[in-house]
Amino acid sequence: MRRRPPTPGMDIVATSDPVYLRVVADIRRQIVDGSLLPGAPVPSRAQLTRKYGVGETAARHALRVLAAEGLIVGRVGSGHYVRAQPVLLPLHRWRLHDHHVPFGADPGPEDVRVTCDRRSETATATPDIALRLRLGGCATVARTHYVFRGDGRPIQLATSYEPAGLGESGPGVGPDEHLRGPAARLAALGIKVTEIVEQVRTRVPQPAESDALALPAGVHVLHVERTHWAGDRPVETSDIVIPGDRFRLIYTHAVQQ
Amino acid sequence: MRRRPPTPGMDIVATSDPVYLRVVADIRRQIVDGSLLPGAPVPSRAQLTRKYGVGETAARHALRVLAAEGLIVGRVGSGHYVRAQPVLLPLHRWRLHDHHVPFGADPGPEDVRVTCDRRSETATATPDIALRLRLGGCATVARTHYVFRGDGRPIQLATSYEPAGLGESGPGVGPDEHLRGPAARLAALGIKVTEIVEQVRTRVPQPAESDALALPAGVHVLHVERTHWAGDRPVETSDIVIPGDRFRLIYTHAVQQ
């Protein structure tokens, strides 16, 4: 029964966790906390069914998800093994403050204490923002300015735009909410982000930007235009500005299974 | 039977195509060539089993893959529908020449005729490259310089490094091989790329670079350091240089199922 075009409603997150995600979460925890070291064998399908009391389908699905996340590698006839490169691990989750890494020796994500100042306001959408959020003519949006600091020194500016009225219905924003990224914030509002699109360019900083970032003259910035999608509609878009001389963006892409 | 640590061998691609990939390819083709417009319903599991003569598992798997690629959206109780944003479609496949998009109105990937000049040589790995490829001391690498042109004008420089001896055993490189990217080339050599990691920074172009790209003074470049991984070992790394004033990088990230 499917005559009408797709329902114009937003995706709501399901609250009950599937069984296979329980297995995924447990194995992922073991990899993260070091119980399963790189190169160590992961229990096979048969072993997982016995260990967790799940069916073979759930066990197989869990292994597939972990492989898609890049945490383990499957070898036909041998087994699944924990992959190397634990440093890149958090990037799969696209946490905002793992997004940029200072030049030089890579510090762990915990080495730098990241803080965030923010300021929200309601504004009329510019034509550019209205297009990015697929809003009609003169719509109102919630605009939030962020200043991220690492050990007190500014490292990133961001301006986030959402359709007005999105954030009001939800719960209050926790103190560390921004460090976990917009996807977590939107999930708390019941909106399930299905895709993130980023466009990276480089340009000369505007005076206010070079002032806020304490940039010397002549330094360029990386400008990221990021949009969060829920289904086929944009729910949040933001402009992120990063000093181009001190930071780099890291993207990882797991190639299918 | 699994006593020994992971076999130190590279992943070999299977030559026979699974059935579900046939279904995926056919639906993807229909989406790309416009037979299935955005918002149009995709055949359901039951319809796919009848239409393609496959089992329900294959039909379900095909829909899952297409949804993971971001081409379709599934709605419980309703069906799967073709998503909007057809412009970003080819980016999911990370084809090299779709990687950068000129500013202004987005042209389709076919609007610009992309050509490529290349020059290969054998060289001793610098410490930086040896580290990136996880090679010991003074190893030899195959270095290839690429100049990509769009409608004859230079748009991108790239220098690729591979461990020496990787490319020789394989078949000759076809004329359009580079436009499909290193992953396709490595696949032809029997190496299955499982992950791509990119690091983006911005910097001042070197004289040779601004010369080759015909850059005016003062223009910065985007510098992408890209590494292809097969399992847990790097098999190719390259430095990609793009004019920062005319092009932007686009990354899409499908958030789990």
Next chain:
DNA sequence: AAGGCAAAGTTGGGGCTCCAAACAGGCGTG
């Protein structure tokens, strides 16, 4: 005529099974 309700269709989780290819270990033979 309008509203409500039941039935049919669809997705997504889960279970079970079979099979080919690949791999590792043990055993036997030269």
Next chain:
DNA sequence: CACGCCTGTTTGGAGCCCCAACTTTGCCTT
């Protein structure tokens, strides 16, 4: 002692089934 074969395990593809939750349709009742 070395080499090759055989057997058990494991992965990944594929098939078929059941069920809960949800959407849409069309019919039936008021």
